[in-house]
Amino acid sequence: MLVADRVIAIAIMALSAYLMWHATALPIGWNGMTGGPGGGAFPFWLSLIMLLSAGGVLVRSLGQEKSSQHFFDGQMLRSVIAVVIALFVTIALIPLVGAYVALPLFLFWYLKIYGGHGWVLTGILTLGAPVFVFFFFEATLKILLPKGVTEPLFFPLYAMFF
């Protein structure tokens, strides 16, 4: 827990420094012409406060005793990482093979392989969810989801609904 606390505090300090560096693209000081601070001042000084506070968290943690409480539980960590990887793979697949391939794949993986559910439940949700999404977003709201290489398959559907 203590190690994680320190790592996160250091990560926030690094992020603050990175944000401060980007904020300097616009004036961060007092603008005498118009009165008031420049465009970069708000993000710059707030990032500095963030940096100092995270530094405070880090310094404070140095004086603390190691606690027996673990930040991650081994098995739980594995399931969380599995879901995060599946999520990232799904998002990466969406522009390539389209939402209507990537999302059912995700559901199939989550329900059948990860969740260990039966074929009936998996089948209903894996096929039902994309149909719902299509009718809700595309047919009703006219918001087109990315289709990737599967785009031509949707031409007859477009003709029907638009």
Add this chain to the structure above:
Amino acid sequence: MDTLALLADGFATSLSPLNIMIVLLGVTAGLFIGAMPGLGSVNGVAIVLPLTFIVPPSSAIILLCAIYYGAMYGGAISSILLGIPGASTAVATTFDGRPLAQQGKAGLALIAAAVASFIGGTISVVLFTLFAVPLADLALAFGPAEEFALVLMAFTTFVGLGGDDKLKTIIMICLGLVLSTVGLDLISGQPRLIFGDMPGFYSGISFLVLAIGVYGIGEILYTIESSRTAPQVTPARITLRDLGDGIRTMNRMWRTMSLGSFLGFFVGMLPAAGATPAALMAYGIARSTSKTPSSFGKGNLEGVAAPETANNAASTGSLLPMLTLGIPGSPTTALLLGGMVMWGLMPGPMLFIEQPEFVWGLISSLYTANFAAVAINIALIPLFVWALRMPFTVLCALVMVLCIVGGFAPSQKMHDVWLIAGFGVAGYLLRKADYPLAPLVLALVLGPLMEKSFRQTLIAEQGNILAFVERPLSGTFIALAALFFVLPLVKYLRKGGARSIAPAE
């Protein structure tokens, strides 16, 4: 009376067939979302917001408020049947709700929770109606200096009154504010913080992206970790006799329930407090003023009634500053505020003048939502018992898909979907490390207003920074803000003292 006439006009809007349907739909959805362990009103509103594009803006807000309301009722259901709070706001309900369920009185406890929620909701909506106009009138006198001071005060309440680690709270406020500056500079129009000219950042980071990430994906990751196996559901049956018994017992608790309602309403208005501490405080007061304090925690119906009135009253209370001042009182209302801005309905005093039909339609819909929620809650109890048996993996998978599609829909950019995933993982880790997420979301929503009002004031006053303290109203807010900020310091110097209770929602 003026307010009554306006409210009557409002009912003309909210009782239109579309809006009645929307309230019923929203309340039912909210009840289910609230009943699911891990998902509360803020998660519900974040996940459902992109779906509300399907109805006109004013109805969309009514829908979201109905979900908010329903989720507040629903939170008690899993507190009682599973012993796990359906949302953090229902934590106090488990103290006596769970023992009651174990004694085979789950049905009675559920009825008590629903009736108490109804009383809390009704009293607070009446208070809301009474306070809305005077507060909006007061807010009309606000200039940019007052707006800045008020936002600053809202943030300092997190530091002074919130129960979380002070340094971590400050970090999250600053992070939210910095993220809100991404995009084009408000005054000069130049791009800033675009991270090496990434086009996706030119339009800034939408509150919705952060909210879906943190409260959708992040919450699911957190739920995966904390509970993988489905918990034991206590069976509950409701007969008409139970209902009669329940209402008769509740009739003896007016003192507890009205106390809980008033307390909840006023605590709910504070940005840092909200429904969770309000419910815990109401529980504490009910126990200490009871004739039999030892019966609390062992299945006293009053221990269910007190927190449930308070958390519903608090949810209405937090709507009041959001609608009248444009300063949300809770993360959920921060999302409602973001949604309203997205639809071109800028909350604040001008909304009462420019869009009276909308404002009063919304207020009157709170009355209808309250009636709908109590009726649907009691009628659908068997359905909730069944729904709570749904395995987590099914719920998680569907919420994930909804987050991806819902995150894409508003902007139609994959950039936002990636951000959602990133915020989800970051939010999960930060939450595990005890960083409070509510100030982060609030800061992102209020950031643009804070910076704009700060710089507008300085430009108008030719760079005179004392302008903030010279104006009486803004000076008062700044003084209060300073007080909240030094409060923890004073407490620290006094070596401990009374630590403030429970984190905000």
